Amino acid sequence: xxxxxRFSSLARKVREQIDxxxxxAHSVRVARCAENLARHHGVDPAKARLxxxxxxxxxxxxxxxxxxxxxxxxxxxxxxxREHPVLLHARLGAALATELFGVEDRDVLSAIExxxxxxxxxxxxxxxxxxxxxxxxxxxxxERAALWEYAMxxxxxxxxxxxxxxxxxxxxxxAREKARGTFGGVxxxxx
Ligand SMILES: [Fe+2]
Ligand SMILES: [Fe+2]
Numbered sequence: 001x002x003x004x005x006r007f008s009s010l011a012r013k014v015r016e017q018i019d020x021x022x023x024x025a026h027s028v029r030v031a032r033c034a035e036n037l038a039r040h041h042g043v044d045p046a047k048a049r050l051x052x053x054x055x056x057x058x059x060x061x062x063x064x065x066x067x068x069x070x071x072x073x074x075x076x077x078x079x080x081x082r083e084h085p086v087l088l089h090a091r092l093g094a095a096l097a098t099e100l101f102g103v104e105d106r107d108v109l110s111a112i113e114x115x116x117x118x119x120x121x122x123x124x125x126x127x128x129x130x131x132x133x134x135x136x137x138x139x140x141x142x143e144r145a146a147l148w149e150y151a152m153x154x155x156x157x158x159x160x161x162x163x164x165x166x167x168x169x170x171x172x173x174x175a176r177e178k179a180r181g182t183f184g185g186v187x188x189x190x191x
Contacts, residue, residue: 023056031053032136052133122159127159
């Protein structure tokens with residue numbers, strides 16, 4: 001199965017799917033950060049690297065394509081997802097990981113599905129991918145370095161804190177956009 005291929009083969013195939021250098025480079029950084037966190041916390045580093053590489057397979061799809069491809073696969077689509085289809089890239093990305101890369105590992109698929117919004121219940125691997133995506137070195141926000149240090153100590157605590165800060169950031173951003181009359185929802189910053 002493709003999931004067992006060498007990293008170079010996986011990377012080549014991901015690069016073909018993600019047709020943009022910027023997003024591909026982000027995926028490689030997320031994979032590296034995830035592998036690093038996994039080794040540190042005794043989680044399977046191969047699963048972390050794989051989930052990191054594949055987490056954004058559908059991130060560049062248009063809203064229309066995300067909705068169409070999600071409907072085609074029978075996903076239930078919430079009102080929030082209908083309003084902000086970018087949120088669907090996480091679930092659709094997990095489906096693509098299976099369809100295009102042969103990934104059937106539930107741990108890996110769960111981590112891809114939860115990487116954007118997090119969830120009430122998250123496994124250590126779910127937390128690792130959420131944190132690696134939020135805290136990879138090209139993210140520029142003041143708390144990034146402190147949160148990374150926190151993540152090296154405590155996956156659950158760091159995930160909770162990163163989700164809390166992300167929610168604050170989102171609500172401030174929406175308030176600014178509404179005040180300017182440029183409301184763009186979560187589409188610009190969902191990771
Ligand atoms: Fe993403
Ligand atoms: Fe991402």
